Amino acid sequence: MSTDPLSAGTPSCLPRHVAIIMDGNGRWAQAQGLSRSQGHRAGALAVREIVTYCRKIGLRHLTLYAFSNENWNRPQAEISALFTLLLDFLKSELPRMLREGIALKVFGDVDGLPLPVRTALKMAIKRTEQGRDMALNLALNYGARQEILRATRSMLAEGLSPEDVTEERFASHLYSAGQPDPDFIIRTSGEQRLSNFLLFQCAYAELYFTPRAWPDFTPACMEEALADYARRQRRFGKTQEQIDAGNSTVSGSEQK
Ligand code: IPE
Ligand code: IPE
């Protein structure tokens, strides 16, 4: 996980990897008498702004939770609106991703998505795979428990023996293989839960909850969240005295 070339040169107090649970589009829309789909449209605009901002400040890994396995339980019209927005996003943002060195990746089951979405995603992933400046991971048709089961099955299929199943080996079978664990999880809209997001990778992530709905989450809000992260002291199980003495050997704790 630490051999990732995308992680080189990150400023010390900026997280290497931020993951966002973009929640509250529906309530935001309802509060203004709009449809849920209109809320998602406003949410898509916020995505563009946050990606632009994160690229500008030099964040190397950004993961956005866009559609969970459980979101298939939503009304069909809302699901269709979400996928239409995703197709628009891929079409309009591809030139920018190519220009700005952004590599698009998907965390989730791409093959379980509708054909046009699957095709557009595979094309965008292929075209941007040389992007070296930022990994933009869209969690789509994603669930952390399903991801963990998938990794387990794939290790069993490889015939690994129990002693070969290490944390590193396990991580290399997850969608996030090759990327550092998220340092910072942001959830908008007031809910304080993970909703089946990155359960293995979040072991030591710092959590940040804001009452703002996702469509109102501006780059200034992101800046505020990152300032909060920069003030935190991550300990990774050590005592404060050990950290103060600079006697840190746990990987990742030197981040700050
Ligand atoms: C987040 O907003 C977007 C997705 C889950 C796709 P919601 O649609 O969950 O908005 P609320 O939580 O109902 O307000
Ligand atoms: C989590 O939001 C999934 C995404 C942001 C895509 P939900 O709105 O689906 O989560 P719950 O149902 O409130 O936990």
Ligand code: MG
């Ligand atoms: Mg929600």
